[in-house]
Amino acid sequence: MSTRPTPAAAAASALMLALALGTARAASPDVPAFTPPAxxxxxxxxxxxxxxxxxxxxxxxxxxxxxxxxxxxxxxxxxxxxxxxxxxxxxxxxxxxxxxxxxxxxxxxxxxxxxxxxxxxxxxxxxxxxxxxxxxxxxxxxxxxAKGAPTGVKLAGQGFPELAEPQQTPDYVRGQKVYTEHCALCHDAQGKGRQDATEHTVFPALWGDDSYNWGAGMHSIKTAAAFIHANMPLSQGGTLSEQEAWDVAYFVDAHERPQDPHFAGNLAATTKAHHGGKYDLYGQTVNGVTLGAHSKPSTSTLPDKAEQQVGN
Ligand code: HEC
Ligand code: HEC
Structure with a gap:
């Protein structure tokens, strides 16, 4: 006789497990829950x-x-x-x-x-x-x-919930499909986002001259995938599969954006010093485009090294 649980029983036990984990998490002294003031x-x-x-x-x-x-x-x-x-x-x-x-x-x-x-x-x-x-x-x-929150601890909800490694290598073509189906409506087919008549941003740009630059945290596919999985499409966070989130994050971050403020004229040198990680497409050629090679110069100014607690 089969000892397999019925689908309903399996769902119920999965739910129990989720509840148990949820309780354990909230009760854990390492990850306290916190609600900000109204x-x-x-x-x-x-x-x-x-x-x-x-x-x-x-x-x-x-x-x-x-x-x-x-x-x-x-x-x-x-x-x-x-x-x-x-x-x-x-x-x-x-x-x-x-x-x-x-x-x-x-x-x-x-x-x-x-x-x-x-x-x-x-x-x-x-x-x-x-x-x-x-x-x-x-x-x-x-x-x-943060009024009333304990200091020096990672509260539940901090950062973006990290995703497990993707089962398949993130892919441009699959990501493009997710983008067309779930994102383009708001963020524009060309990733430009949308502004209203007073130039107030309604939907922010995902790539191009008006988006975050190559030094920003969101240019990491891993960070973008985590943000997207938890929060996008807007008000439907958690509806994409993790693989879809990885793929669409790859697609978004495989486009040009303003230059990394560290860039001093040599793409290979900037890539070596500040990029080159597994989740970082800067300096790589994707879909025929060498990313970072044609970026609009950044308008940023980096902090003066001398001010960064060096020697004082
Ligand atoms: C393009 C997206 C983006 C924009 C715009 C942005 N941030 Fe962030 N911010 C991030 C990311 C990504 C992180 C890193 C999150 C992580 O480490 O999990 C971050 C981290 C932070 C943190 C630290 C969070 C932590 O838990 O340590 C603060 C504070 C912060 N941002 C404030 C701001 C403020 C203020 C602005 C506007 C002036 C701003 N951010 C604009 C993406 C953005
Ligand atoms: C219903 C409209 C809507 C849809 C659909 C949508 N977004 Fe967004 N997205 C927004 C809005 C609005 C914000 C900014 C949040 C705010 O201003 O409150 C945002 C923010 C973002 C950000 C951070 C800001 C930036 O410009 O980098 C990313 C990344 C993002 N969305 C990616 C996606 C992806 C990928 C999809 C498809 C899976 C998607 N969004 C679908 C409305 C949408």
């Missing part, structure tokens, strides 16, 4: 004003931090729900993790420096000084959102 609970007074200003910058940096922005994206383009959404690198979970060592630049980063990094790479822009009103406002917004 969006309308921002206090009045000067501190509340700074928090509101931070929220404004986060939602619309073109208007509130124009001098530091070099594309049409907003912070909320990648950190959904005004930076509140678990699984899209929420601000409350980030706040409690800094200062932190980052291998990307090889030293301990303050929160201000982490924020500056998003301006330089994701926003393809310039670095606001650490004591600028812009950074102070963003830090205030984050601090307020």
């Amino acid at each position: 969006a309308d609970a921002i206090p009045s007074g000067p501190f509340g004003e700074a928090v509101r200003r931070g929220q404004d910058i986060f939602l619309n940096p073109q208007k509130f931090a124009k001098q530091y922005v070099g594309n049409s994206m907003a912070c909320v383009s990648c950190h959904l729900d005004a930076g509140r959404r678990a699984g899209s690198a929420p601000l409350w979970a980030a706040y409690v993790l800094y200062p932190a060592y980052r291998s990307k630049n090889g030293h301990v980063n303050t929160l201000a420096e982490r924020l500056q990094g998003c301006f330089i790479y994701s926003m393809n822009g310039r670095m606001p000084p650490a004591d600028s009103k812009t950074i102070v406002a963003l830090e205030s917004y984050m601090y307020w959102m």
Whole structure:
């Protein structure tokens, strides 16, 4: 006689397992759950004003931090729900993790420096000084959102939920198919996204001159696949298979975008020094295009090495 469970029993036990894991996760002292304060609970007074200003910058940096922005994206383009959404690198979970060592630049980063990094790479822009009103406002917004959270721990929902290695090598043609079926409607067939009549971004650009540059975290296929699987298509996160997410991330990141700010005229040298990883297409030829060879120059300015805690 077969000892195989019926499909219903199998589904039930899978559900039990998921629930058990969910409980274990929430109860684990390593990954506590956290809920940020309600969006309308921002206090009045000067501190509340700074928090509101931070929220404004986060939602619309073109208007509130124009001098530091070099594309049409907003912070909320990648950190959904005004930076509140678990699984899209929420601000409350980030706040409690800094200062932190980052291998990307090889030293301990303050929160201000982490924020500056998003301006330089994701926003393809310039670095606001650490004591600028812009950074102070963003830090205030984050601090307020993390009210009551324990510090120095990875909260449930931090970052993007990492995916397992893909079963098949990510593929341009399969990715293109996913893109056409599930993404092009909003992000445009040419990846340009869409802006309204006032040039406010409705759907952010996925590649091209107006998107994140080659130094941004999202140019890693692994990071993009994780973000996409958890969050896209918008409001239908988790509906693509993991393989579809890998394939469409490969397709998106196999297109030209603004140059890596580290680039000093030699593609091979920049590739060697800052790229070349398994998930990184910069400097590689995909679908007949050598990526990084025809990028629009970046408008970013890199932080002065002398300011990066060298020798002081
Ligand atoms: C193109 C997408 C994109 C845009 C636009 C963007 N970010 Fe990010 N941001 C990322 C990615 C990717 C990470 C790394 C997430 C990870 O490590 O899992 C990140 C990380 C962060 C972190 C650290 C998160 C953590 O948990 O350590 C902060 C804080 C942050 N971004 C703030 C901002 C702010 C402020 C802006 C706007 C000025 C911005 N980001 C714009 C993609 C973006
Ligand atoms: C219904 C419209 C819609 C669909 C369909 C959609 N997106 Fe998005 N996507 C958005 C919006 C809107 C944002 C920015 C979130 C915000 O501003 O609140 C976004 C953000 C993104 C981002 C981060 C910002 C950027 O420009 O890099 C990526 C990557 C992304 N989408 C990829 C995809 C992929 C891949 C698909 C298809 C699997 C897809 N999206 C389908 C609306 C959509």
